[in-house]
Amino acid sequence: MHPRAAEFGAIALSWLEEQDLDIDAQQRRRLTQCDFGGLTGRTMPYGLPGPLTITAKLHAVLFALDDGLCDEAKATPHELARETSRVLRVLEAPASAWRDESPYTAALRGVRLELQEYASPSQLRRWVEGMRLYMSGLVWEAACRRDCSLPSLDDYIPMWMRAIGMAPSTALIGIVAGHGPSDADLDRPAVRALTEMTWTLVAWDNDFYSRRKEIERAADNLNLIDVLAQERGCGLLRAQEEAVALRDRVMVRFLRLYQQLRAPAPSSLRLYLDGLAHFVRGHLDWASTCRRYAPPPETGITGTAGAPGSVPPPEGWWAHAPSDTGTEPLPVPSIAWWWDEPEA
Numbered sequence: 001m002h003p004r005a006a007e008f009g010a011i012a013l014s015w016l017e018e019q020d021l022d023i024d025a026q027q028r029r030r031l032t033q034c035d036f037g038g039l040t041g042r043t044m045p046y047g048l049p050g051p052l053t054i055t056a057k058l059h060a061v062l063f064a065l066d067d068g069l070c071d072e073a074k075a076t077p078h079e080l081a082r083e084t085s086r087v088l089r090v091l092e093a094p095a096s097a098w099r100d101e102s103p104y105t106a107a108l109r110g111v112r113l114e115l116q117e118y119a120s121p122s123q124l125r126r127w128v129e130g131m132r133l134y135m136s137g138l139v140w141e142a143a144c145r146r147d148c149s150l151p152s153l154d155d156y157i158p159m160w161m162r163a164i165g166m167a168p169s170t171a172l173i174g175i176v177a178g179h180g181p182s183d184a185d186l187d188r189p190a191v192r193a194l195t196e197m198t199w200t201l202v203a204w205d206n207d208f209y210s211r212r213k214e215i216e217r218a219a220d221n222l223n224l225i226d227v228l229a230q231e232r233g234c235g236l237l238r239a240q241e242e243a244v245a246l247r248d249r250v251m252v253r254f255l256r257l258y259q260q261l262r263a264p265a266p267s268s269l270r271l272y273l274d275g276l277a278h279f280v281r282g283h284l285d286w287a288s289t290c291r292r293y294a295p296p297p298e299t300g301i302t303g304t305a306g307a308p309g310s311v312p313p314p315e316g317w318w319a320h321a322p323s324d325t326g327t328e329p330l331p332v333p334s335i336a337w338w339w340d341e342p343e344a
Contacts, residue, residue, distance in 0.1 A: 002041035004049055009037020012056035019107040021064055030067065033291040036060045042282035043169075044275070047176035051118045054111060055172055061107045062134075062165050069104065077142045084135035091128045119175045122183055127175070130167035137162025144222055149230070156227045157200065158334050164206060166199035166279075173275035174268075181269040190261055190342035191269070197254045197338060198276040202283050204247045209287040241323075248322035249330055253338060254280070256327070260342055 002008070013032060040056040047055070069075050069083065083102060090101065090109045097106065108131075116124055141163040144151050151159065174180015185191060207224040224246075229239035262273050329339035 002045045002047065002052065005037040005041025007037065008040050008053050008056040009035060011053050012036045012060040015057050016060040016064060019061070019103050021103045021107070027067060030292065031060070031064060034063050035286065035290050038290070039286045042286045043279045044176050045278060045282070048178050051115070051172070051176045054114045055176060058111050058168070061104065061111065065104050075142060077139050077146065080139045080142045084138060088132055088135055091131055115175065123171070123175050123180060126186070127168055127171040130171035133162045133167040134165045141222065150222065150227050153227055153231050154332050154334050156224070157332060160203045161196060161199040164199060164203040166202050170195055170198060170276065170279065173272050177271055177275065179268060181272045185269045186272070188343065189340065190257060193338040194254065194257050194261065194273065194276060196335070197250055198279055200335070201247065201250060201254065201280050204243065205284055205287065245324040246330060249324045249326055252322055252325055252327065257342065
């Protein structure tokens with residue numbers, strides 16, 4: 001945990017209240033439970049205070065956008081395409097404000113302008129591209145929610161690794177640290193694979209933690225467990241077990257590839273790889289105690305991954321060993337390339 005995490009969170013909440021977002025009192029109260037400082041300080045404990053404060057602000061506005069425009073407001077793909085297109089244009093060219101831009105666009109413009117004080121042109125470009133991936137995922141997610149059935153697993157995985165918002169987060173690692181790897185290193189297939197695994201591990205862990213909240217507050221079952229239950233034609237308990245096995249197989253691959261890449265890597269690339277690992281573990285530590293995912297006391301559920309009609313999660317957070325130790329690729333074409341051997 002970064003020693004100034006609470007400070008980052010307090011600044012982010014105060015800043016968020018100044019953005020005049022169209023959220024009601026209940027939603028505002030929920031946002032105060034998100035612990036943006038804890039999320040920032042746990043996932044980036046190595047960072048510099050200036051860019052970490054901006055990171056906490058980014059987390060705050062993306063959570064507000066997710067709840068207020070995407071998940072619970074149920075914006076249509078058309079509405080989201082219009083809003084995200086405007087956001088992206090503002091991130092590309094933030095010099096002047098639009099007359100009718102939304103508060104979300106204005107807030108993200110502010111984040112972009114603050115970031116350029118710390119980021120190199122290349123780092124800033126990668127962050128904007130990360131936001132582009134995230135925004136494209138939001139539109140795809142909205143389209144999935146309007147369909148009569150859940151997507152296939154092979155469609156869900158790339159959609160959710162984008163819509164979770166991890167692409168702009170991992171693009172901040174070098175900015176937060178004060179220096180980062182070269183574009184050539186970041187573009188190496190093995191480094192790209194490890195980056196995508198980070199996005200996916202966080203996305204799936206979020207599914208385990210947030211499933212109850214999404215079902216209760218938004219009647220939303222667009223979730224790894226429910227996608228697997230539909231695809232396999234099985235019950236939720238069996239689907240949950242299989243989802244954990246998928247997660248563990250990716251974690252095993254992540255650890256092996258991380259160790260292979262880290263030892264011979266230059267210090268700037270080691271910093272980035274360590275930043276990915278910090279994010280996976282830091283997100284778990286944050287989500288396991290965050291009140292955003294805690295069930296109401298009257299439900300009697302003691303963990304955060306349960307949902308009405310499903311079983312509570314097992315006692316304790318950690319298993320002694322992966323439930324699936326396989327080293328062969330998952331039978332999912334969209335991510336099978338993660339198991340390719342890294343280049344020499």
